[in-house]
Amino acid sequence: MFIYGIKKLALIGFLVLVSTTVNAALQVLACEPEWGALAKSLGGHHVKIYTATTNQQDPHHIQARPSLIAKARRADLLVCTGAELEVGWLPLLLRKSGNPNIQTGNPGYFMATDYVALLDKPTELDRSHGDVHAAGNPHIHLDPERVLKVAKALSQTLIRVDPENQTDYQNKLDSFIKQWQNRIHQWRKQTDSLKGKSIVAYHKSWIYLQQWLGLNELAILETKPGIPPTSSHLSHLLASMKKTPADMIIYASYQDDKAANWLSQKTGIPTVALDISPAKDETLIDWYEQLLNRLIKVQQ
Template sequence: MDFKQHITGVILGLAMMPAQAALNVFACEPEWADLVRALVPNADIHTATAARQDPHYIEARPSLIAAMRRADLAVCTGASLEAGWLPALISRASNRDIQPGKPGLFFATEQVTLHQPHDHVDRSMGDVHPEGDPHVHLDPQRVPEIVDALADRLIELAPDHSNMIRLRQLQWQVRWKLSTAQWQEAAANLKGMPIAVQHATFGYLLRWLGVDAAIDLEPKPGLPPSAAHLRKVLSDPSLQTAKLVLIATYQDERPARWLSEQTGLPVEVLPGTVTDEAGTDSLANLISHIIERLQQYQEESPPEVGSHG
């Protein structure tokens, strides 16, 4: 059987699957809602955060408590990303199936090895996650591992869905491999591209692309850029070759805009997660969009750095 025949069989198999009761899924961030939907398209999914919200800091409001209480599965990032609100939400929801150590609570970061884990963390280091950088959802290499683990967990909770989930898992993996090959080809000219960032939201993808994000507007992880730190950034020789300042939609644009005024560097504001808008409405589309935007700047010459006064 050739590749096309195999995929055709997968699609026909999906079409023949009987309708089954929908799973209730609580997704802490939109990226996990997207992956759950790819595996269980008829799932009833409630997403706690959106692209314009900082996932580190949200309120455990009554609607979230109610959604957590009726969920069969909660899919979250973990690695302390939601430490400020998820424990309280779990406690107030009192869902006995969604508790630490229970199958109903799935942490994506526990399925992969994280970048930059720390043996020792204290407040002087800023908002550092001891487990490592939790923003794994933009890593083309780690996401497939998470999807495989998520499929296993969904089947554990809903064995009647196993055939459908396995077929969807295969479909997703094939699409992702094709996309990854396209990303590698499209991003070949991005290797070594110098940029400035604010926080590690895009860190995994930038490392995979070979983009040099040596300049960070944050003095320490999670701390807002101070005027003193921005002046220090302004005197950094690396800024002379930077192509742009990249920030996420949920971040305060003012520090990046100030730096832009001083240097002429363009500011690119991109969603750090899946949105409801065309072009960024799935994890694969989001990565494609980020790469396309970065490519626009690689074709341009860096501006001359203006006065530091």
């Protein structure tokens, strides 16, 4: 019996030895589409990207599915948001992957929120306030200035993981920075009319966008972070909206739209569903421009 067990172990050992991965391109596992898109811009043909979530999925509520473990097992670089956004599934993926490249502290472990300052850091950590993130609000990709910082850090990480293509990564970063800064300049002008507009949001997903555009958040539809709206909370909101109406109600396209629509019907305030992340194969620039255009359109 014991010998039988040893045989099994030997078989597994053999399988380990024969499994040598021969892949030229850097395997990148991006937790959210925005980081997939950024890695694509900065890595070009040197990277092969798999994005763990789509812009229709709430990145907090993902399970450590077998398919994701299989991807984590082969990844050379992990590009995620951090700040506990993926706390429900990323630690499991790391533990199950058996992959040293992407473990905490290794060059292949890249968390975007490690490179920027976060807003909304809770002063009190108590779950009666809902599902709060201790490190601060993680949705940083909605601030173009912060994206720029992340881009610079990610480019350095790409160079560290794959030093052979250093000059190429440097060039790609330079051209990205140039394009992005041009756009920032244009976007600032285009969105001047949005400054000072007041919004109601479903979840505190947009605070970096709000800060960048100068939007004024009047209320949140969720009772508390991660807790769906209740009817009493909504009727309370309705009363306050009648006194001081907001200019628009914003929600992410993956969020439940019932509460937003209800409030809109009662008050006539327009709703706008925004893709909080780029669609498949969409670039960061195209996605952000579309998002801004939708806001401008609603407001007109």
